Amino acid sequence: MTGATRDSTTGITTIPPTPISHPRIVLATAGRVLAQLRHDPRTIVLLLGAPVMLNGLLAWILSDTPGAFDQWGAVLLGLFPLIIMFLITSVATLRERTGGTLERLMTMPVAKVDFLGGYALAFGLTATVQAVVVSAFTFSVFGLDVKGPVWAVLVVAVLDALLGTALGLFVSAFANSEFQAVQFFPALLLPQLLLCGLIAPRSTLPAPLEAVSAVLPLTYAMNAMQQLTTHATITDETWRDLAVLVAFIIGFLVVGATTLRRRTP
Amino acid sequence: MGLDQGRPDQGPAVSVADLRVQRGGVEVLRSLSFDVPRGQVVGLLGPSGSGKSTLIRSIVGVQMHVTGRCEVLGLPAGSRELRRRVGYVTQEPAVYDDLTVRENLRYFAVTTGAGRRAVGRVLDQVDLRGQAARLVRSLSGGQHNRVSLAVALLADPELLVLDEPTVGLDPVLRRSLWRLFHDLAAAGVTLLVSSHVMDEASECDRLLLLREGELLADETGPSLLARTGTTDVGAAFLQIIDGASR
Numbered sequence: 001m002t003g004a005t006r007d008s009t010t011g012i013t014t015i016p017p018t019p020i021s022h023p024r025i026v027l028a029t030a031g032r033v034l035a036q037l038r039h040d041p042r043t044i045v046l047l048l049g050a051p052v053m054l055n056g057l058l059a060w061i062l063s064d065t066p067g068a069f070d071q072w073g074a075v076l077l078g079l080f081p082l083i084i085m086f087l088i089t090s091v092a093t094l095r096e097r098t099g100g101t102l103e104r105l106m107t108m109p110v111a112k113v114d115f116l117g118g119y120a121l122a123f124g125l126t127a128t129v130q131a132v133v134v135s136a137f138t139f140s141v142f143g144l145d146v147k148g149p150v151w152a153v154l155v156v157a158v159l160d161a162l163l164g165t166a167l168g169l170f171v172s173a174f175a176n177s178e179f180q181a182v183q184f185f186p187a188l189l190l191p192q193l194l195l196c197g198l199i200a201p202r203s204t205l206p207a208p209l210e211a212v213s214a215v216l217p218l219t220y221a222m223n224a225m226q227q228l229t230t231h232a233t234i235t236d237e238t239w240r241d242l243a244v245l246v247a248f249i250i251g252f253l254v255v256g257a258t259t260l261r262r263r264t265p
Numbered sequence: 266m267g268l269d270q271g272r273p274d275q276g277p278a279v280s281v282a283d284l285r286v287q288r289g290g291v292e293v294l295r296s297l298s299f300d301v302p303r304g305q306v307v308g309l310l311g312p313s314g315s316g317k318s319t320l321i322r323s324i325v326g327v328q329m330h331v332t333g334r335c336e337v338l339g340l341p342a343g344s345r346e347l348r349r350r351v352g353y354v355t356q357e358p359a360v361y362d363d364l365t366v367r368e369n370l371r372y373f374a375v376t377t378g379a380g381r382r383a384v385g386r387v388l389d390q391v392d393l394r395g396q397a398a399r400l401v402r403s404l405s406g407g408q409h410n411r412v413s414l415a416v417a418l419l420a421d422p423e424l425l426v427l428d429e430p431t432v433g434l435d436p437v438l439r440r441s442l443w444r445l446f447h448d449l450a451a452a453g454v455t456l457l458v459s460s461h462v463m464d465e466a467s468e469c470d471r472l473l474l475l476r477e478g479e480l481l482a483d484e485t486g487p488s489l490l491a492r493t494g495t496t497d498v499g500a501a502f503l504q505i506i507d508g509a510s511r
Binding site for chain 2 (some may be wrong): 100265
């Protein structure tokens, strides 16, 4: 698997250059994370049911305000996966850290990227299923109408979920307990939500805050979704948002990898 | 890498010289020097807080702030190549309790590079074949520990390092675990087993006695008893401490 080979006559072990990633371990890790999810049906029901319920509630609340749900429903389609995957990932990786399984994996021929890649793949797949189910209800039952292509809405929803996963992996390094991990939601995500342009358009923010909002990932996640609700085609601005999102996801995964320690202080 | 390094049958399994470990500004291991010969069961005995787990982590290569020499199978502790040749069982069972026994083993069979065939072998070794389809969370404490041990056995390690593997087990299970350890040693595996129960010394080929980060003894059980003029290791332990303070 690692490619290390030992010559049986000389006993010399040859180790290949630092392996960057082992696809089999990434797949096995993703399969293991999904198996854990499969053994937890209540979480699956909540993963799929809660966003459907909330979008239905929102559609009902805004049913007497023409056009309002078309604007906000799509935003929620992107926001739910981000928040849910952030919480799930930070708690799941924290359990790996405190339960000793991460330390055990780090004593095995596992690259850090294998571990993170497995989580990203498993939760990326989960997010895709979630996005498809929630979008199906939101478009067909609750009557959401966006100008842009529906597939692009799905892509943004899945990217938002991956952003949540990457952020969750990252913050789990700074939490010692589930209590602390959950607190990173108000500490880290809510300020971004306030600054991302949903509460007040970014151009109306005081200059320092507008500058800050330009370097926050949620700004691009939400802007991409808003662009899709108002434009029939994928604009240059949307492409830029998507590119920035992908860069943030990869960036946080890489920084997250540096927080996986092989050694105990 | 030199020619004499990495050979399975040469030199001690673990060779430690002037090993020191700092944790939080305190020296928790003070200049330890000892060898663990190949193919033996070596007991690392000492009360809790004596530094057993820190020493074990240093040998497995997951402890920070280690100075001195610590070689494992002829390589510096923590070397990448050792990750597939050393099995490590932590005190707390490090397995996924929301997966079945078999799901755990299948996953770790991939991460250790052992392959699926190893799963059946280790299930038999730790006598858990009947529980393979059960969620780990539903197992008893002893069974839970054995799942963790089975994971360490997957890769057929040359050195097996076990931190308090028999704690909380009933005498029958404890006996069957020691039988397994001796079978493994007979097959050429080196075992380093920590315990705070002095009785377990009788199961070991050699003993390392640790107290407050210092090595009190590094010899065979009979030699320790003869040297201290005692009849059991607990009394020998006290004899050495009393002798040192007098």
